[in-house]
Amino acid sequence: MKKVILGNTGELISELCLGTMYFGTKVSPSESHALLDHFNQAGGNFIDTANCYAFWRDKGVGDESENVIGQWLKTKKRDSLVIATKCGGRPINYFGDLDTVQLEGLSYDTIIESVENSLIRLDTDYIDILYAHIDFMDYPIEERLIAFTKLKEQGKIRFAGISNTESWRVEQSQNLSKIHDYITYSCVQQKFSYLRPKRSADLWVQKLLNDEMIHYAEDDNYITLLAYSTLLSGLFSRPGEELPEDYHTTDNMQRMALLKSLAEAKGCTLNQLVLSWIMHQKAKVIPIIAGSKVEQIEESMGAAGVKLNEHEIMLMNKAGE
Secondary structure, X not given: OOEEEOOOOOOEEEOOEEEOOOEOOOEOHHHXXXXXXXXXXXXXXXXXXXXXXXXXXXXXOOOHHHHHHHHHHOOOOHHHOEEEEEEOOOEEEOOOOOOOOEEOXXXXXXXXXXXXXXXXXXXXXXXXXXXXXXXXXXXXXXXXXXXXXXXXXXXXXXXXXXXXXXXXXXXXXXXXXXXXOOOXXXXXEXXXXXXXXXXXXXXXXXXXXXXXXXXXXXXXXXXEEEEEOOOHHHHHHOOOOOOXXXXXXXXXXXXXXXXXXXXXXXXXXXXXXXXXXXXXXXXXXXXXXXXXXXXXXXXXXXXXXXXXXXXXXXXXXXXXX
């Protein structure tokens, strides 16, 4: 698998990132280790988790994914891997309703404590990338930057990122870092796929990767973008089904029709075509791939071999407009 540079760090990361949201809950520890092994043996070194995955699953508390990765890391060469985790989205209390859950937030003390706990679960001395999981407006940007910088000075994190935010907030943060010599963000992680949800769709805390953020990253060579929910929970594996309500629009039906015809012409799957399109954005975008079976990860990794020319990219971009 090809390697690319992470933001302004000089760190080489695989062009695809393995998402581990349901490792230890929906996906058993043994199945999770098999997926990690397969991804790593194919040249993938970039692994994404969070300190809250997956508390909303039955019997989940949020420790599971990091615990599974920590067990797996014991048998691996740690410095050959880039492990990313997140803070801020862990529940303080959860009673089965995401609309009423209280999340830990991004205070200085919370960030410091969450990293200490993630290091224990991951069974490692350091985290390669620490994300602010959600850009809480109630917490000053400078507070999290001070915490991230302290953690970097202590050798507990190497790089910083943010997820579910707006481009103007990223720029505000980068400017503060330049003025005060804080750690800067190297990456931004947002929800992104080929189909676009309705404006009325309830995305909870999730923020979409939009044209503005892509243009921002295109102009700022110090930021790498990551895309999560790329395959929309298997939607592209079921092309004959009616689109779910949040995606049931004329635009998306036209986009699905183009996907089917173009994928057939190119001899690839719809999933691979979607991931390839994400990788062909004007700014550097790394898709986060996921699955519960080795075959699913293998299919997604095949997207790296699907090349799109300028005309095909234009057709895909314009479909549904």
